[in-house]
Amino acid sequence: MTKVCIIGAGPSGLSALRAFSTARDQGIRIPDITCFEKQNNWGGQWNFTWRTSLDENGEPVHSSMYRHLWSNGPKECLEFSDYSFEEHFGKSIPSFPPRSVLRNYIVGRAEMSNVKELIKFNHSVRLVEEDKEGFMVTVEDIHKKRVIKEYFDYVIVATGHFSVPNVPEFEGIETFTGRVMHAHDFRSADEFIGKDVLVVGASYSAEDIGLQCKKYGAKTVSFSFRTAPMDFIWPNGVDERPLLTSVNKNSVTFRDGSHKNFDAIILCTGYLHSFPFLPEDLRLVTNNRLFSPGLYKGVVWNDNTHLFYIGMQDQWYTFTMFDAEAWYTRDVILEKIKLPVKDERTVDMKKWDERENKLEDAYEMIDYQADYIRALLEGSDYPSFNLELTQKEFKAWKKEKEKSIVGYRDKSYCSPVTNKQSPIHHTKWWEAMDDTIETYLKG
Numbered sequence: 001m002t003k004v005c006i007i008g009a010g011p012s013g014l015s016a017l018r019a020f021s022t023a024r025d026q027g028i029r030i031p032d033i034t035c036f037e038k039q040n041n042w043g044g045q046w047n048f049t050w051r052t053s054l055d056e057n058g059e060p061v062h063s064s065m066y067r068h069l070w071s072n073g074p075k076e077c078l079e080f081s082d083y084s085f086e087e088h089f090g091k092s093i094p095s096f097p098p099r100s101v102l103r104n105y106i107v108g109r110a111e112m113s114n115v116k117e118l119i120k121f122n123h124s125v126r127l128v129e130e131d132k133e134g135f136m137v138t139v140e141d142i143h144k145k146r147v148i149k150e151y152f153d154y155v156i157v158a159t160g161h162f163s164v165p166n167v168p169e170f171e172g173i174e175t176f177t178g179r180v181m182h183a184h185d186f187r188s189a190d191e192f193i194g195k196d197v198l199v200v201g202a203s204y205s206a207e208d209i210g211l212q213c214k215k216y217g218a219k220t221v222s223f224s225f226r227t228a229p230m231d232f233i234w235p236n237g238v239d240e241r242p243l244l245t246s247v248n249k250n251s252v253t254f255r256d257g258s259h260k261n262f263d264a265i266i267l268c269t270g271y272l273h274s275f276p277f278l279p280e281d282l283r284l285v286t287n288n289r290l291f292s293p294g295l296y297k298g299v300v301w302n303d304n305t306h307l308f309y310i311g312m313q314d315q316w317y318t319f320t321m322f323d324a325e326a327w328y329t330r331d332v333i334l335e336k337i338k339l340p341v342k343d344e345r346t347v348d349m350k351k352w353d354e355r356e357n358k359l360e361d362a363y364e365m366i367d368y369q370a371d372y373i374r375a376l377l378e379g380s381d382y383p384s385f386n387l388e389l390t391q392k393e394f395k396a397w398k399k400e401k402e403k404s405i406v407g408y409r410d411k412s413y414c415s416p417v418t419n420k421q422s423p424i425h426h427t428k429w430w431e432a433m434d435d436t437i438e439t440y441l442k443g
């Protein structure tokens, strides 16, 4: 029997499991599947942990999430088309849920899929090697410290790419007298109450972590950008400065010659794609972008079509895109989709690569990723949903952020699955300090 190995039981791995279990439920014979997950639970990034650096088994901590994280995009743009939020929670809920609510939703669908028995938790994949038509996979059972080798016909890599921090060097930073950390290790804004915080970076982590520090009581927050400022209308006590040029004890100097004293520096400088278990000829090498080099349709390794990656792109869309990728991957493995020859695949990849290189703004990026999902879902039996609506909603959300960075989460969007407008949350995000699932779902 054909054997499939899925590495990782985060949202992408769970999408792959869901795709196969859906086929199984339709009476289609599916391969023998094993999913290896190094954590003791499913959910990937959504498994918040207080730990930093190494976990209880001495493995690198995977999750970069922090205590008071709320969804930074409308949940309607990530809604599973085969499992709506309304179906899961029994009612329509507001558009920007906190972390625990989204985790509950992801896990809810996974539980319905009857796939838990296919997952080996506390198993870390150490090595994947090409072997005959398939792969020899070396896995460590972390608790028993036992190393197992198993042959698989197909491998799906779903290990995420927001866990290994990109940590640049800045002149004199070793003399800084306060705390220096990367966003990966940020767990709670509470430790920065009353402090002057420098946040380096100008993307999602910077925006959200900096704003959160202010919300929970930091005295001031300064953002330092390399390429361009975020230019939002920030609350009092928040400013943006060009890149830092040097650090001297607690004083930081910036490119415009300004300087300021800080208590903490948080490096929100992004993450590195890292696949230490893959040899060079199977390893995706990329930065955080929309087109993944070497991957046909963003999922099939062009040099060996028995190897797939899910969730490796920069993400406007998340769960919906992982589903589209998973359904496509499944249909290639089930031979429902016949791949074109390598030259044709390469031409197609070039087209997407070139299109990305010409994108001028966020609005074009949204359309690009929506078209990518559309291309994956052509001919797929993934339940249809209103993808055009999500494009409009992403664009409206971008505009709302420009209007109010502290208020955009107070808006509501329409579900592309149920076509219902979501309710407005009972408390404005800027005033909502209690983000427990119980409080969120009240009202």
Ligand code: FAD
Residues within 6 Å of the ligand: 007, 008, 009, 010, 011, 012, 013, 036, 037, 038, 039, 042, 043, 044, 045, 046, 062, 064, 065, 066, 069, 070, 071, 072, 073, 078, 123, 124, 125, 126, 158, 159, 160, 161, 162, 163, 277, 310, 311, 312, 315, 317, 318, 319
């Ligand atoms: P992950 O969630 O990273 O899961 C990968 C899994 O692979 C993990 O369980 C890991 O333990 C496992 N694994 C890794 N290596 C191995 C190995 N060698 N062997 C076995 N198992 C392995 N998305 C949104 O939609 N909305 C948000 O608001 C949002 N906020 C975010 C905030 C932060 C701080 C971060 C970092 C990400 C955020 N994201 C958000 C994006 C998030 O990455 C995706 O939602 C999603 O978690 C990606 O799923 P994934 O399965 O691809 O990767």
Ligand code: NA7
Residues within 6 Å of the ligand: 072, 162, 166, 168, 183, 200, 201, 202, 203, 204, 205, 206, 225, 226, 227, 228, 243, 268, 269, 270, 271, 288, 315
């Ligand atoms: P991103 O979106 O990859 O952004 C990384 C940011 O870090 C970006 O602004 C970069 O600047 C900046 N960066 C990278 N290297 C440097 C150096 N050397 N100096 C200064 N600034 C640097 O990562 P995020 O963590 O924000 O977001 C990733 C995910 O986590 C996302 O899905 C969120 O939802 C959570 P640039 O603008 O390129 O000049």
